[in-house]
Amino acid sequence: ILLASASALVLGTAASAQVVGFSQIGSESGWRAAETTVTQQEAEARGIDLQFSDAQQKQENQIAAVRSFVAQGVDAILLAPVVATGWDAVLEEAKEAEIPVVLLDRMVDSDPSLYLTAVGSDLVHEGEVAGQWLAEQVGEEPCRVVELQGTTGSSPAIDRAQGFRNGIEGHANIEIVQSQTGDFTRAQGKTVMEAFLQAENGGADICALYAHNDDMAVGAIQAIKEAGLKPGEDILVVSIDAVPDIFQAMAAGEANATVELTPNMAGPAFDALQAYWDNGTEPEKFIQTESKLYTQADDPQGEYDRRKGLGY
Numbered sequence: 194i195l196l197a198s199a200s201a202l203v204l205g206t207a208a209s210a211q212v213v214g215f216s217q218i219g220s221e222s223g224w225r226a227a228e229t230t231v232t233q234q235e236a237e238a239r240g241i242d243l244q245f246s247d248a249q250q251k252q253e254n255q256i257a258a259v260r261s262f263v264a265q266g267v268d269a270i271l272l273a274p275v276v277a278t279g280w281d282a283v284l285e286e287a288k289e290a291e292i293p294v295v296l297l298d299r300m301v302d303s304d305p306s307l308y309l310t311a312v313g314s315d316l317v318h319e320g321e322v323a324g325q326w327l328a329e330q331v332g333e334e335p336c337r338v339v340e341l342q343g344t345t346g347s348s349p350a351i352d353r354a355q356g357f358r359n360g361i362e363g364h365a366n367i368e369i370v371q372s373q374t375g376d377f378t379r380a381q382g383k384t385v386m387e388a389f390l391q392a393e394n395g396g397a398d399i400c401a402l403y404a405h406n407d408d409m410a411v412g413a414i415q416a417i418k419e420a421g422l423k424p425g426e427d428i429l430v431v432s433i434d435a436v437p438d439i440f441q442a443m444a445a446g447e448a449n450a451t452v453e454l455t456p457n458m459a460g461p462a463f464d465a466l467q468a469y470w471d472n473g474t475e476p477e478k479f480i481q482t483e484s485k486l487y488t489q490a491d492d493p494q495g496e497y498d499r500r501k502g503l504g505y
C-alpha cells in the first residue's frame with residue numbers, strides 16, 4: 194500500500210510539459226531558418242512542447258497565431274515580430290490572459306509592460322560596426338555606397354540603417370547614393386543590386402555595398418559578378434548575420450566583412466521563462482546578445498565549418 198501511494202504521489206506531482214507557442218516570421222533568410230531550428234532544438238532539450246506557426250512574412254498571420262495561442266491557453270508565447278508597429282491590441286489580449294510574451298530578435302513599438310522581455314542584439318550598434326569598418330577601409334578616398342535595406346518597417350531595417358549612418362558620420366567622403374529594400378531575401382538582393390549597378394554606370398561608380406543581411410549580400414554578389422565586376426575588390430561588401438554562406442564568399446574573396454547575429458535567441462528566452470514560471474522572477478526588459486565583426490582575416494573557412502553545426 195505504501196509503495197502504491199508513493200508512486201501515486203510521484204505521478205500526481207510530475208510536472209507536465211510547458212506549452213510554448215512560437216510565432217515565427219517565415220523563412221526569408223538562412224539566419225531565420227537557423228533561428229527556427231535552434232528554437233526547436235532548445236525546446237526539445239528542455240522538454241518544452243513547442244507549437245510552431247510560420248507567418249509567411251505576414252503580420253496578420255502572426256496576429257492570428259498569437260490569438261490562437263491565447264485561446265489555447267499556452268504557458269508562454271515567443272514572437273518574432275515582422276514589423277515594429279501594430280501589436281498593441283494582441284499583446285494586451287495576451288497580457289489579459291496572463292500569458293507571458295517574449296520577443297525574439299526584432300522589437301515592437303508597444304509599451305514594454307505588454308511583454309515579459311525581448312531577446313535580441315543591439316541593432317543600431319550592428320549598423321555602426323559595419324559603417325565604422327567601411328570608414329576605416331576607405332580612409333580619405335571618396336566612396337559611393339549602395340544600401341540594401343531589410344523589410345520595410347521592421348526594427349532591424351530601421352536600426353541598421355540608422356546605425357550605419359552613425360558609423361560613417363564625420364566622413365564626408367562616404368556617401369550613400371542608392372538605398373532600397375531587398376526584404377531580407379537573396380532573390381530581391383540580387384534584383385535590387387542589378388538596378389543599382391545599372392543606375393551607377395554599370396557598377397563603376399560604386400565603391401561599397403552595405404546589406405542589412407548576408408542573404409541579400411549573397412544575391413548582390415551574384416549580380417556584381419554577372420555585371421563583370423569583382424565583388425570584394427571592385428565593390429567592397431559588408432553585411433550582417435554571419436551565416437555560413439557569407440563565410441564561403443569571404444573565403445573566396447567576394448565578401449569583406451559581416452557582423453554576427455546569433456540564431457540562438459531561444460536559449461536566453463527559455464531561461465527567462467523558466468525563472469518566471471518557477472518563482473515569478475521578472476527578467477530585464479531587454480536581454481542582449483553579442484554582435485561581433487568578422488573579416489577575411491578571421492579564418493572564414495573555419496567559421497563556415499563551425500557554423501554548419503549550429504542550426505544552419
Ligand code: AHR
Nearest residue numbers: 222224225298349377406
Ligand atoms: O531580425 C533579424 C533579421 O531577420 C536577420 O538579420 C535577417 O537575416 C532576418 O531575416
